[in-house]
Amino acid sequence: MTIASRLMHHLDSQGIPFDTVPHPYAATASECAEAAHVPGDHLAKSVVIHMEEGPLLAVLPSNHQVDLSALQSMMDRRLGLAPESEMRELFDDCALGAIPPVGDAYDLPTVVDNSLTGLDRVWFEAGDHQTLIEMRGKDFDMMMKDVKHGAFCCMH
Template sequence: MTIAARLKHHLEAQGLPFDMIAHPYAATASGCAEAAHVPGDHLAKSVLIHMEEGPILAVVPSNHHVDLTQLQAMLKRRLGLAAESEIQILFDDCNLGAAPPVGAAYDVPTIIDNSLSGLDKVWFEAGDHKTLVEMQGRDFDQLMQGAKHGSFCTLH
C-alpha cells in the first residue's frame, strides 16, 4: 500500500484521522469501488478540468460523470477535460488515473459535488490503483471545506 507523498503530508498537516485500504488493481474509479467493496456513491473521484485561467479539480462520486454543461454554467467559464499530460504534471507523485480528490494538497482549486457532503464514510484514491484512503464523512467534509460546492454530476 502506498500513499502519494504530498497527499500524506497534507492529511497529516490537517490532523485528520484516516485509514488506508488495500484492494486488487482497478483501472477506473468505479472498478476501484467494486474491487474494494465500497459503495460507488461514497468513493470520491477526481476529474481534472481545463479552464483558460488554469486547471480545477472536480470531485464527484465514482459512479457519476461530471456534467460539463452544468459545471460550465455554474463557473461561468468555458471548460474542457484536461489532457493526460496536464494531469501527470500536476499529480507527479501519483499514477495516471489515480489522482486523489484533495486539490489543496497539489495547489489546485477544487469543486466538489454536494452529493459527497454529509456522508458517514468516504473513500478516495491514495495515488495508485491499489490503495484507498478511508475517512469518516465529517473529517472528509472538514478536509474539503476550502473547496467550492455545487451540483454538477450525473449518474453513469
C-alpha cells in the first residue's frame, strides 16, 4: 500500500483528512471501483489532457469518459489526450494508470466534472494500483475549490 509522495505531502500540508483503502490489483478505474467495492460514480479518475500550453488534469467519475469536444468548448482551446510518455514524466512517483486527481500536488491545472461535487464520499487512486484514498465529499470539494469546474464527461 503506497501513497505517492507528492500526493501525501499535499494532503498533509492542506490538513485534509483521509483514509486509505487497500484493494486487489486493478488496472483500470472501473476495475478498481469493483475491486474496492465503491460506486463508480464516486471514484474520481484522472485523465491527462494535452494542450499547447502544457498538460491539464481532467477529473471525472470512473464510470464516465471525457467528452473532448465539451472540454474543448469549456476550455476554449484545442485539446487531445496526452501520450503515456508525458504521464510518466509528470507523475514519476505513480504507477502508470494510477494517477491521483490532485493536480495541485503536481503543479498541474485541473478541471473537475460537476458530477463529483456535493457527494457524501469520494475515492481516488493513491498512486499505485492497490490503494485508494477515501475522503468525505466536502473535503474533496474543499480540496478542489480553486480549480475549474464544468460538465465534460459522458457515460462509457
